[in-house]
């Protein structure tokens with residue numbers, strides 16, 4: 264039996280606990296949250312035997328094989344590093360960390376520990392994305408020339424899910440002092456990761472960020488000051504010479520979660536659009552007469568990152584969605600901020 268501990272018992276942790284409790288040969292033995300009542304209710308809901316309010320005590324007292332770190336972004340580094348040093352495998356939520364320096368420390372701790380380490384870039388669970396990757400690797404679209412990658416949410420513009428002003432559980436996402444890197448960190452990490460999965464390393468980034476007024480008195484909600492960015496646009500150059508745009512915003516009315524990427528090559532194009540379904544992609548192939556024809560393809564689901572984490576623990580073979588990959592994505596975030604601050608394109612150094 265593989266024993267898992269869940270750290271952070273907020274919204275996203277429900278998916279983690281349900282997935283692990285539903286996996287044969289896996290059991291969630293403990294959960295931890297700084298808010299004891301939250302941990303208690305969560306334990307009851309997911310049938311977890313023991314609760315903690317201090318992750319260090321949980322790591323000391325439980326014989327865990329792995330933890331899943333579903334805390335707010337500011338706690339990703341300290342908790343993941345402590346677990347790895349305690350010899351425990353770690354699945355950590357995205358974005359990897361609030362800073363490149365912390366992400367580097369996490370990657371170093373992961374390497375030294377030789378434990379399984381993964382970042383939960385959940386968009387990789389999309390079969391359409393994985394099929395598009397295979398298609399590109401097989402040379403079906405030829406040489407990559409141009410890329411468009413965007414992730415749109417609309418919850419700041421209207422009540423997409425609920426009125427965030429009345430239910431302030433998302434307020435930490437708007438506040439840098441609570442570890443948020445704004446939409447660039449929250450959604451930008453996903454869309455940069457998707458671009459990286461399909462097109463390889465990004466060599467230079469020229470980014471602009473925007474933080475718009477939310478119309479709330481004082482532009483704050485209690486301790487949460489709304490200073491984090493809500494929109495960004497980057498023009499990027501990939502190491503293979505292709506150019507593209509990577510963008511995201513929380514002001515995209517009419518979209519709850521729309522992420523799409525189109526990669527154009529010299530022999531065809533491929534597109535993954537999550538609004539059409541994560542397990543589909545579109546492929547445009549140049550016909551014999553040079554006329555392109557788009558076709559929609561539906562693929563079989565692929566194993567989730569939860570399944571891959573457990574498989575990696577069982578086999579002892581590190582999964583490619585690891586901290587080293589997370590570090591590259593964190594570098595894209597870092598150079599996006601730096602490029603905006605300096606007003607020019609910057610070379611990415613991991």
Ligand SMILES: NC(=O)c1ccc[n+]([C@@H]2O[C@H](COP(=O)([O-])OP(=O)(O)OC[C@H]3O[C@@H](n4cnc5c(N)ncnc54)[C@H](O)[C@@H]3O)[C@@H](O)[C@H]2O)c1
Pocket residue numbers: 270271272273274275276295296297298301316318333334335336338356357358383384385386432449
């Ligand atoms: N991969 C995805 O698709 C995806 C989707 C949503 C959220 N996320 C990520 O998941 C993480 C959690 O997001 P959420 O929406 O569940 O947030 P949330 O605010 O609902 O939950 C976070 C929980 O962590 C707890 N916490 C904070 N510090 C802690 C500590 N030191 N020890 C124990 N618990 C602590 C908080 O009390 C809270 O209950 C974030 O990093 C977010 O970016 C990922």
